[in-house]
Amino acid sequence: MKQIAIQELTDNFIESIGKEWMLVTAGTTGSFNTMTANWGGVGYIWNKPVVFVFIRPERYTYEFTEKNEYLTLSFLGEENKAIRKVCGSKSGRDTDKVAETGLKPIATENGNVIFEQGRLQLECRILYKQFLEKDDFLQPELYQRWYNQAHGDNLHKMYVAEIVNVWSK
DSSP: OEEEOGGGOOOOHHHIIIIIOEEEEEEETTEEEEEEEOOEEEEEETTEEEEEEEEOTTSHHHHHHHHOSEEEEEEOOGGGHHHHHHHHHSOTTTOOHHHHHOOOEEEOTTSOEEETTOSEEEEEEEEEEEEOOGGGOSSHHHHHHHHSGGGTTOOOEEEEEEEEEEEEO
16 A cells, blocks of 8 residues: 555546445544445545545444544445445444454554555545534435435434545555
């Protein structure tokens, strides 16, 4: 794994996030959790390269994200689809995802967690967070589709985080 400059990123993040998904990880190597996500993006705001990700409060990773200044995004490639399946279907409250998947955590210089299996990894410092609000949906069918009682009525919290380090294989 090699550290690269942000300007060297060449991924099509619409495709990477939408099809490959990503692991969102927060915490330190001593205590962390990771989850899959395909709601998010990459952009530029406040003169900074940023990511934005969405996490429901009932997710175990949410607790770690709320307690830490950083989060990481790891893209594992299609060859690690089985890892993503476990990380997206089981809670870290009940399952040791590292033991079950064979994920190999690596500590960054900032003390955050990335994974040896990652083909691309972004270390990000959280700049802003805000819950989505029902009254702010301009297309009510989106709220009905994603936040009705069948989905627990819990709206996601959006995190905007500055990309501070990038690693690529």
